[in-house]
Amino acid sequence: MSDDSSSTKIAAALRQWIATAPPGAQLPSTRSLVAQHGASPVTVQKALRGLAAQGIVESRPGVGTFVRAVRVARPNDYGWQTAALGSPNHRLPHLPAALQPVPNDVIALHSGYPDRELVPERLVRAAFTRVARTDALVARPPTAGLPELQSWFAAELASVTPSGFTPAAPSDVVIIPGSQSGLLTAFRALVGTGRPLLVESPTYWGAILAAAQTGVEVVPVPSGPDGPDPGALARAFEQTGARAFYAQPNFASPTGAQWTPELAEQVMDTVRRHGAFLIEDDSAHDFGMTADPHPVAARDDGGHVVYIRSLSKSVSLAVRVAGLIARGPARNRILADSQAESMYVSGVLQAVALDVVTQPAWRTHLRRLRQQLKTRRDLLVASLREHAPDARLEAIPRGGLNLWARLPDTVDLGRIVRECRSAGVVVGAGDEWFPAEPAGNFLRLSYAGPHPGAFPDVARVLGETIARE
Amino acid sequence: MSDDSSSTKIAAALRQWIATAPPGAQLPSTRSLVAQHGASPVTVQKALRGLAAQGIVESRPGVGTFVRAVRVARPNDYGWQTAALGSPNHRLPHLPAALQPVPNDVIALHSGYPDRELVPERLVRAAFTRVARTDALVARPPTAGLPELQSWFAAELASVTPSGFTPAAPSDVVIIPGSQSGLLTAFRALVGTGRPLLVESPTYWGAILAAAQTGVEVVPVPSGPDGPDPGALARAFEQTGARAFYAQPNFASPTGAQWTPELAEQVMDTVRRHGAFLIEDDSAHDFGMTADPHPVAARDDGGHVVYIRSLSKSVSLAVRVAGLIARGPARNRILADSQAESMYVSGVLQAVALDVVTQPAWRTHLRRLRQQLKTRRDLLVASLREHAPDARLEAIPRGGLNLWARLPDTVDLGRIVRECRSAGVVVGAGDEWFPAEPAGNFLRLSYAGPHPGAFPDVARVLGETIARE
Numbered sequence: 001m002s003d004d005s006s007s008t009k010i011a012a013a014l015r016q017w018i019a020t021a022p023p024g025a026q027l028p029s030t031r032s033l034v035a036q037h038g039a040s041p042v043t044v045q046k047a048l049r050g051l052a053a054q055g056i057v058e059s060r061p062g063v064g065t066f067v068r069a070v071r072v073a074r075p076n077d078y079g080w081q082t083a084a085l086g087s088p089n090h091r092l093p094h095l096p097a098a099l100q101p102v103p104n105d106v107i108a109l110h111s112g113y114p115d116r117e118l119v120p121e122r123l124v125r126a127a128f129t130r131v132a133r134t135d136a137l138v139a140r141p142p143t144a145g146l147p148e149l150q151s152w153f154a155a156e157l158a159s160v161t162p163s164g165f166t167p168a169a170p171s172d173v174v175i176i177p178g179s180q181s182g183l184l185t186a187f188r189a190l191v192g193t194g195r196p197l198l199v200e201s202p203t204y205w206g207a208i209l210a211a212a213q214t215g216v217e218v219v220p221v222p223s224g225p226d227g228p229d230p231g232a233l234a235r236a237f238e239q240t241g242a243r244a245f246y247a248q249p250n251f252a253s254p255t256g257a258q259w260t261p262e263l264a265e266q267v268m269d270t271v272r273r274h275g276a277f278l279i280e281d282d283s284a285h286d287f288g289m290t291a292d293p294h295p296v297a298a299r300d301d302g303g304h305v306v307y308i309r310s311l312s313k314s315v316s317l318a319v320r321v322a323g324l325i326a327r328g329p330a331r332n333r334i335l336a337d338s339q340a341e342s343m344y345v346s347g348v349l350q351a352v353a354l355d356v357v358t359q360p361a362w363r364t365h366l367r368r369l370r371q372q373l374k375t376r377r378d379l380l381v382a383s384l385r386e387h388a389p390d391a392r393l394e395a396i397p398r399g400g401l402n403l404w405a406r407l408p409d410t411v412d413l414g415r416i417v418r419e420c421r422s423a424g425v426v427v428g429a430g431d432e433w434f435p436a437e438p439a440g441n442f443l444r445l446s447y448a449g450p451h452p453g454a455f456p457d458v459a460r461v462l463g464e465t466i467a468r469e
Numbered sequence: 470m471s472d473d474s475s476s477t478k479i480a481a482a483l484r485q486w487i488a489t490a491p492p493g494a495q496l497p498s499t500r501s502l503v504a505q506h507g508a509s510p511v512t513v514q515k516a517l518r519g520l521a522a523q524g525i526v527e528s529r530p531g532v533g534t535f536v537r538a539v540r541v542a543r544p545n546d547y548g549w550q551t552a553a554l555g556s557p558n559h560r561l562p563h564l565p566a567a568l569q570p571v572p573n574d575v576i577a578l579h580s581g582y583p584d585r586e587l588v589p590e591r592l593v594r595a596a597f598t599r600v601a602r603t604d605a606l607v608a609r610p611p612t613a614g615l616p617e618l619q620s621w622f623a624a625e626l627a628s629v630t631p632s633g634f635t636p637a638a639p640s641d642v643v644i645i646p647g648s649q650s651g652l653l654t655a656f657r658a659l660v661g662t663g664r665p666l667l668v669e670s671p672t673y674w675g676a677i678l679a680a681a682q683t684g685v686e687v688v689p690v691p692s693g694p695d696g697p698d699p700g701a702l703a704r705a706f707e708q709t710g711a712r713a714f715y716a717q718p719n720f721a722s723p724t725g726a727q728w729t730p731e732l733a734e735q736v737m738d739t740v741r742r743h744g745a746f747l748i749e750d751d752s753a754h755d756f757g758m759t760a761d762p763h764p765v766a767a768r769d770d771g772g773h774v775v776y777i778r779s780l781s782k783s784v785s786l787a788v789r790v791a792g793l794i795a796r797g798p799a800r801n802r803i804l805a806d807s808q809a810e811s812m813y814v815s816g817v818l819q820a821v822a823l824d825v826v827t828q829p830a831w832r833t834h835l836r837r838l839r840q841q842l843k844t845r846r847d848l849l850v851a852s853l854r855e856h857a858p859d860a861r862l863e864a865i866p867r868g869g870l871n872l873w874a875r876l877p878d879t880v881d882l883g884r885i886v887r888e889c890r891s892a893g894v895v896v897g898a899g900d901e902w903f904p905a906e907p908a909g910n911f912l913r914l915s916y917a918g919p920h921p922g923a924f925p926d927v928a929r930v931l932g933e934t935i936a937r938e
Contacts, residue, residue: 005827008624050624050628053627053628053629053630054627054628054630054632054636055630055631055632055633055634068632076770076771076772076796076797077771078771078772078796078797078798078799080744080771080772081772081797081798081799082798083712083744084659084712084713084744084745084746085658085659085712085798085799085802086661088661088802099612099808099812099813101611113609116607119607121606121607124606125601125602125606128597128598128600128601128606128817129597129598129601131597132594132597132598132601133594136787137590137593137594137597137785137787138585138588138590138785138786138787139786139787140582142570143568155477158523159519159522160522161522161523162522162524163521163522163523163524163525163537164524165524166545167523177646177811178811178812180809180810180811180812181810181811184809184810190553190554192555192557193662193684206812209809210809212809213809213810215662243552243553243554243555244553275549275552275553276553277553301545302545302546302547302549303545303547303549303550316606316607317607317608317609317815317816318605318606318607318608318815318816318817318818319815319817320811320814320815327545327547328545328547328550329547329550329551329554330547330550330553333557337682339568340649340653340678340679340681340682341649341650341653341682341810342647342649342650342789343568343647343649343675344568345789346786346787346788346789346815346818347786347787348597348787348788348818349787349815349817349818358474
């Protein structure tokens with residue numbers, strides 16, 4: 001154990017002793033503390049100096065160390081901050097369920113993150129170990145990102161770009177620290193405070209949070225298992241004068257929808273006609289099960305699609321790296337915003353991401369992941385059908401990490417979530433996924449969390465809870 | 470070599486061949502490409518499919534592969550974006566000199582980052598290697614940060630908190646992805662768009678950038694080698710109704726100023742009297758040379774000081790981790806903003822930061838760093854005095870990474886920067902460090918960059934350039 005952590009431990013033990021000791025009590029001698037903790041006199045002295053610096057003990061040279069007269073632990077008054085802070089510019093939603101930590105002993109279907117067994121742990125470990133030997137540790141990468149990683153993102157999109165379209169160039173790519181950062185940057189740079197942004201309803205809660213954070217005015221467009229309603233989208237553009245539409249065309253969260261090529265064409269026609277941007281969030285790119293993702297960005301070279309492609313969920317939660325692809329002045333405005341926000345993305349994280357996705361084993365991992373997700377999805381679907389038939393699935397998603405189940409309109413959704421929780425099952429209420437009022441009682445059920453073997457039990461708990469309502 | 474990278478190489482070679490081939494030309498057969506590149510037929514086919522998908526070649530089954538009729542590389546028209554983007558909410562400054570990359574063959578005194586020999590490279594490598602074996606790779610840390618790292622930041626500040634003040638608690642700490650992120654969060658959460666923020670003038674350019682990004686209204690308070698003018702500070706609070714003052718009380722960038730205890734008391738009196746916040750940026754905490762840092766936050770337990778303490782510059786540029794310490798409702802508002810912005814900081818980077826700063830070797834490194842910086846500073850000071858006496862140093866900084874030199878009012882600063890640059894020496898014009906008009910002709914000269922042995926040459930070039938004016 002390091003010297004520092006030993007002295008921290010000794011200090012902690014002494015704090016406990018002091019807590020029940022009268023003021024003025026003499027502490028055990030350094031010699032006896034050395035013996036008691038098996039530490040060096042230097043370490044013990046360090047712990048004592050720390051406590052003295054904090055005014056908890058006082059040392060009388062040649063005599064010993066004593067507990068100081070106890071100060072009344074006065075509660076600090078921060079009331080003055082109320083006036084200084086004023087009302088917030090815009091109220092941020094509470095910490096969404098998808099980010100809330102839960103104890104290990106519950107079965108969690110609420111998280112937006114994949115379980116450990118679904119990430120390429122060995123690949124990532126090896127990459128960190130390799131990169132730890134390189135200059136990525138001491139070099140500052142360019143603000144737009146590592147050139148090799150920019151090229152990789154551009155090449156990935158170019159590989160599905162049909163002939164007749166100019167493929168994205170490496171210089172169109174801006175490397176950003178995760179897709180949330182990309183949403184904020186796109187909303188700030190392309191929309192701006194107080195201006196309208198069209199979003200699907202329901203949509204990804206991170207986008208709702210980013211809209212609140214940037215103060216853009218969210219305009220919901222109804223969406224479902226087939227994607228957004230193109231007529232409603234066109235009307236929303238006309239009525240609001242919006243210049244941007246945020247969407248997830250592939251395996252949307254929470255609905256799982258994947259746009260057909262025809263819908264993608266229709267949406268892009270509308271977007272082009274209104275001189276607008278499609279902010280395409282391709283978060284589930286690596287999570288296709290029975291379909292491949294078809295980025296809409298691949299069929300646009302007019303700068304209308306701003307494409308965000310994160311690697312954090314599929315590579316590792318610790319590798320917060322995403323690519324944002326944009327063209328024309330929009331790209332420059334995005335880069336300026338992103339620079340002001342984060343200056344640059346850790347060179348180590350960029351190098352690790354590049355290392356992982358360029359390994360042949362990455363493709364093998366993605367193929368296995370596809371199967372694992374499909375098996376998990378099928379088990380959860382079958383379990384719900386058997387044990388919770390009232391949790392109705394409007395569609396079986398072909399990709400993504402979750403099911404979107406509709407409960408009867410008559411139930412009390414909050415109570416169902418609470419009762420499941422008391423039975424050890426955490427499910428996410430659909431409400432957080434609606435930018436305005438929810439269109440019904442929905443649950444978002446992730447099949448990507450831990451303990452997939454428990455899906456039948458989960459379904460049973462859910463079915464019984466609904467039946468009791 | 471992986472299958473993927475071979476086929477990429479073959480595709481690149483074919484592109485070059487195609488670039489000089491007439492439209493309709495037949496490509497070499499698969500068999501000859503296999504022989505030429507020593508690759509498998511599968512790999513060659515993959516390269517050809519890629520080129521076909523991009524519309525560069527077309528395959529006629531049973532006949533061969535042909536160069537497609539060359540499309541005119543039409544320049545895409547992004548003019549429509551002008552209307553969609555509108556005027557920016559606030560103009561961001563250009564990429565500051567301190568972030569601009571320069572070739573290796575020039576001597577760079579413009580950067581804000583320490584040279585490789587000043588960072589604990591071996592410690593950081595070892596930490597990454599150790600952490601790569603842990604669960605930090607797959608676990609999502611709490612949004613406020615790794616508890617152990619929160620405790621470390623709190624303990625560091627507590628260790629210099631005098632008795633009579635309640636020391637910061639681990640729960641007062643929010644871990645953020647670097648100090649720039651902390652400035653943005655503090656400006657958004659505590660000030661808000663359009664509201665006044667007092668800043669020293671000159672001040673850190675990153676703070677000027679963050680103010681522009683968040684749209685807060687910057688109010689400059691004159692500052693110099695002794696820190697800000699307390700009378701001017703009090704008047705600025707009175708006249709603007711500002712509720713926050715951003716400053717670097719220890720080894721400020723660019724002036725190097727360290728506040729005396731008396732000045733710190735005066736500033737805090739003013740801040741408290743106006744029910745305001747001091748946003749204390751302690752970026753140079755680890756860069757004391759002939760003095761230790763004395764965080765003002767250590768003498769405040771009323772929630773008036775919001776303290777930002779970054780590890781990126783002293784641990785590693787790749788470890789973008791900082792601690793922000795705030796109390797009361799301000800802390801909650803900051804946490805909410807920070808969550809919406811970055812959700813959480815990479816668990817690997819947090820674990821690496823914690824690993825490094827809790828090693829006994831970290832203290833040894835800091836002691837050596839102190840000496841290295843002092844030697845570099847002394848050499849640059851002596852070189853300037855000998856060869857560039859017109860670059861006047863108002864004070865010799867006791868910490869930090871740079872000198873702040875004033876040139877005669879009559880010179881053309883831009884020309885001097887350009888002429889030094891043509892002579893292979895990059896120096897930073899002081900203008901970027903002033904929130905409004907610069908108060909004179911200043912240069913910021915970093916002694917923390919590469920090639921300190923060249924300081925006498927740098928001074929000679931600078932002296933001759935000034936003399937020619």
